[in-house]
Amino acid sequence: MQARPFYIKFAEDPARLVLGMNLLKQWKPSYDAGYAMQASLVVASGVFGLIAARMTFHWRWGLGVVLILAPTVPITLLGIMPTNHQLKSIAGNDAGPSSRALLQTWGRLHAVRTAPGIAETLIFLCVAVLSAHVGRT
Numbered sequence: 001m002q003a004r005p006f007y008i009k010f011a012e013d014p015a016r017l018v019l020g021m022n023l024l025k026q027w028k029p030s031y032d033a034g035y036a037m038q039a040s041l042v043v044a045s046g047v048f049g050l051i052a053a054r055m056t057f058h059w060r061w062g063l064g065v066v067l068i069l070a071p072t073v074p075i076t077l078l079g080i081m082p083t084n085h086q087l088k089s090i091a092g093n094d095a096g097p098s099s100r101a102l103l104q105t106w107g108r109l110h111a112v113r114t115a116p117g118i119a120e121t122l123i124f125l126c127v128a129v130l131s132a133h134v135g136r137t
Contacts, residue, residue, distance in 0.1 A: 013107040023103060024095040027087065042068060049124065060127040067120040072113055079109045 012030065016023045046065050053061035083106045090099050 013104075013110075016103070017100075022095075024087065024090060024099050025092045027103060028092070031084065031088070042072065045120075052127075056131055058127060058131065060123060060130075064120050064123040064127065067116050067123060071116040075109065075113045080106065080113070083109060 016026055016030075019026055045068050049061050049065035049068065053059065053065070083102060087099065087102055087106060090102075
């Protein structure tokens with residue numbers, strides 16, 4: 001689920017930043033495409049984690065769900081979303097050093113959001129392996 005922020009920080013952002021003043025023109029359609037995908041993956045990860053917790057009676061699945069929502073939602077709502085709105089309000093022709101700095105801030109916020117995603121992925125992986133070896137855990 002959190003592969004998107006990781007990809008953004010380590011692949012998209014560095015490539016985008018070499019575009020000069022055209023970086024905002026590239027960011028807007030990329031953001032629109034990623035928004036729906038990322039939101040649906042958060043919901044799917046949470047739902048399937050809860051289903052797994054219910055079916056296996058194992059609290060660790062629930063821990064993965066908490067790690068999806070607890071840090072990700074506030075970071076997104078309080079940091080990334082306001083930055084998104086600011087970036088989307090800038091006309092492509094008005095892009096300049098301030099929009100570049102704002103886009104760099106947006107990238108750093110995605111880096112922060114990547115950390116809980118890595119933890120969540122590792123927890124889901126560990127619980128899946130434990131469940132496969134122990135049976136009903």
